[in-house]
Every structure is written in structure tokens, then in C-alpha cells.
Amino acid sequence: MAQGARAERRGGRAATRKDDVIQIRASAHTKAILNRAATLRGQKLSEFMLDSARRQAEETILDQRSFFLDPEAHQKFLAMLDTPMRPSKELRKLMRRKPSWQS
Numbered sequence: 001m002a003q004g005a006r007a008e009r010r011g012g013r014a015a016t017r018k019d020d021v022i023q024i025r026a027s028a029h030t031k032a033i034l035n036r037a038a039t040l041r042g043q044k045l046s047e048f049m050l051d052s053a054r055r056q057a058e059e060t061i062l063d064q065r066s067f068f069l070d071p072e073a074h075q076k077f078l079a080m081l082d083t084p085m086r087p088s089k090e091l092r093k094l095m096r097r098k099p100s101w102q103s
Contacts (some may be wrong), residue, residue, distance in 0.1 A: 022050075024049075031045075033101055034048065034049060
């Protein structure tokens with residue numbers, strides 16, 4: 001049946017079919033973390049994983065945007081990249097802390 005005919009049968013609404021399969025292998029530890037997070041959100045594991053992966057994909061795509069600067073701002077930007085700020089004492093302490101999910 002053509003998509004237009006299917007949409008007509010549903011009162012003009014076009015349905016989104018979920019017929020593509022994505023398969024992933026994960027360690028038992030990773031699966032346990034994902035299951036716990038899905039449960040906390042009240043979602044099935046597959047729903048949680050798909051939502052999380054889609055959000056990450058959107059963020060990755062948005063991070064690839066181009067931006068343009070005038071020559072002076074461009075030089076300042078390059079200088080900032082070449083001389084990043086030194087991490088603070090608090091940041092170094094935080095980065096050495098063990099993540100809560102590894103406790």
C-alpha cells in the first residue's frame with residue numbers, strides 16, 4: 001500500500017515506522033549501567049539507548065557548525081586556543097575523583 005494511502009487510512013496522519021534494526025554488543029557492566037539509567041527514567045532499555053544516542057548525534061552535528069570572525073577577533077580566538085587557562089586546584093581534584101557509577 002502506498003504511503004499516501006496509509007496516511008489517509010489513519011485520518012491524514014503519516015505514521016513513522018520503526019522497522020530498521022540497530023544491533024550493539026556491550027559488556028555486562030555497561031549493560032547494567034544502561035539498564036539502571038533506563039529504569040530511573042521509566043523507560044525500556046531500547047528506548048533509553050535510542051533517545052540517548054539520538055541526543056548525542058544531534059549534539060555532535062550541532063557542534064560542527066561554522067562560525068566566522070573578523071581578522072582581529074580571529075587572532076584573539078587563536079591566541080586563546082594556543083594558551084589555554086591552567087586548570088584550577090578544584091578542577092584537578094574533581095578530575096581525579098572516581099565516577100559515582102564506578103563505586
